Amino acid sequence: MKICLIAEGSYPYVTGGVSTWVQTLMTEMHEHEFIIYVINADSKRQGQYVYEFPPNLVEVKEVCLDSYKIEKGKWGKRFNVSDGDFANIASLIGGTASTDWGRVFDLLRSGMFENTIDFLSSKDYLDIVEGLAEETGHPLPFNDLFWTVNSMIQPLLIIVRETIPEADLYHSVSTGYAGIAGVLAKHLHGKPLLLTEHGIYSREREEEIIKADWVKGEFKDLWIRYFYNLSSAIYDAADEVITLFHRNMEIEVEMGCAEEKISIIPNGVEVGQYAALPAVPDDGVIRIGAIVRVVAIKDIKTMIHSFALVEKEIPNAELHIMGSADEEEMYYEECLQLVSSLGVKNIIFTGQVNVKEYVGNMDMIVLTSISEGQPLAILEAMANGKPVVATNVGSCKELLLGKSGDDKPAGIICPVLHYEKIAEALVKLCRNPKMRETMGRNGYERVRRFYRKSVFIERYRTLYQSLGR
Structure with missing residues (x-):
């Protein structure tokens, strides 16, 4: 198939x-x-x-989605779009009624338009935006509305014509x-x-x-x-x-x-691959790991603020941020500046690494995202028996506290953006090795029972066979 x-x-x-x-x-x-x-x-x-x-x-x-930059069109042409197509495109832009997507596709892929600029520079499109302005009564100048709608639907037009x-x-x-x-x-x-x-x-x-x-x-x-x-x-x-x-x-x-x-169908990891990873070094250092890309949605700045408080309470603590930093370079630079301005000493940006080579050395894992689905980082930590401090986004609470919320905890859930609460949870784990051990064991048992990669793959295999037969 x-x-x-x-x-x-x-x-x-x-x-x-x-x-x-x-x-x-x-x-x-x-x-x-x-x-x-x-x-x-x-x-x-x-x-x-x-x-x-x-x-x-x-x-x-x-x-x-920036391919429109090489396209050319002539302003002011009229293509005589039908009233039905006119209303349908208007409903798509305004989000005020159900859109007939088949009709959208057929119109925008028709030979009527040479490219996306042809449509966006036409009088037909101008009429649609004018109708939207009248319907919604936007107080701002029409020019602002026109270019806002233009930037909004341009990526869609590119995809539809591909x-x-x-x-x-x-x-x-x-x-x-x-x-x-x-x-x-x-x-x-x-x-x-x-x-x-x-x-x-x-x-x-x-x-x-x-x-x-x-x-x-x-x-x-x-x-x-x-x-x-x-x-x-x-x-x-x-x-x-x-x-x-x-x-x-x-x-x-x-x-x-x-x-x-x-x-x-939850995500899964192969638990056996984490069984023989290196143990935490016995050198007196408390290592906090973050398996995360350095991007804004992961809220690395809150993580840095949290660790600044942790470092004051636990001077022998280190934060290892394990992930690529080249996706949002400006944000990465802002994070480095924040580390410097706060005077934090023990933060290490490792760059992209093989997680299995690092996670065994960590005492705990932290995740401060403002949005998640079901983080693989938490599943990897649990498979290696590491406790996790995470924000209450996506399925983090379900992963760490169980589906009923009162199962044996595998970590601590904190509010989004609340760096004091996150720091408090990290300090608590730093000072309590027995709690780290217990939570790590709870997490391992949960991922072994409910989040195995073999089950995840088999369910998709069955689904593909069912739909594609």
Whole structure:
């Protein structure tokens, strides 16, 4: 069977998280051929792969969302878009009514438009934005609304007009743009569509937009409705929807996904691979590890603030931040400046490492993310018997405290952004080796029972066979 995996902003450009999940899926399913359809924001990243591809990956299709920069169009042309298509595009942009995505695809892929600029510079598009302005009564100048909507839908137009490789099954690994590419693939080729949602994409975009300076306040609601509209498209079109834990399933149902479509398949690790890792050195140093990319969504700055307090209480403590720092270089520089301004001495940025070579040396693991799905970092820590301090995002609470919340704890859950509480939890573990040992043992038992890689792979194997037969 040939399976097309559709990803956005992850594999094969960055490591960890969803990217590791994609690589594992392909490597373990050697009986299938895979195509990777990957969406990235910057054409400079094209071909900059950080993974060694497995032999059964037969094609990589890259779609760059900045490709419009080389397109040319003529302003003011009218294409005589029908009233029905006009209203349908307006509903997509405004997020005020259900969108007929098949009709959107057929219009934008038609020979009517030579490229995306043709549409965005047409009088038809101008009429749509004018109608939106009248309907919503935006107080800001029309020019601001025009360019806001332009930047909002331009990436979508690029994806809709791209060629979709033919496959027996399409598998989007998020909603958003990757989700729309999956809906388009099903529309064009009539093949089954599977969605795996690690985190809730539309909720993550909503958080970013609310905090963003580049979106004017009056337009934030427009952006947020737009992203929810994108998610609804694949919730409706997907034959099966997979999520990683129960709370995510509840959110998907709240957002309109049919409950009967949804199954829970948690991530997994191979516990045996962590059994013989090196033990913690007996040198009097307390090592706190963070298996994490240095990016804003992981909130490394809060981690640094927390460790600054820990270092005052536990002078022999070290923080090892184990992950790449080249994905958001400016953010990494800001983190280094924060370390310097706080006068923290014992923080080590290791860069990208083989986790199995480092995690055995750690006394505990910390994760301070502001958004997560089901973090592989926590599963790896638990498989090695390490206690974890984590923020209450995604499935972190379920992983560390059990599904009922009153199981034997494998770590401590703290509020997002609350560096004092995080520091307090870390100091508590630093001072209590018996607690570290007990929590580590609890975590190991939980991951051994409920989060095994072999089970995760077998369930996807069965699902692929069921959908692709």
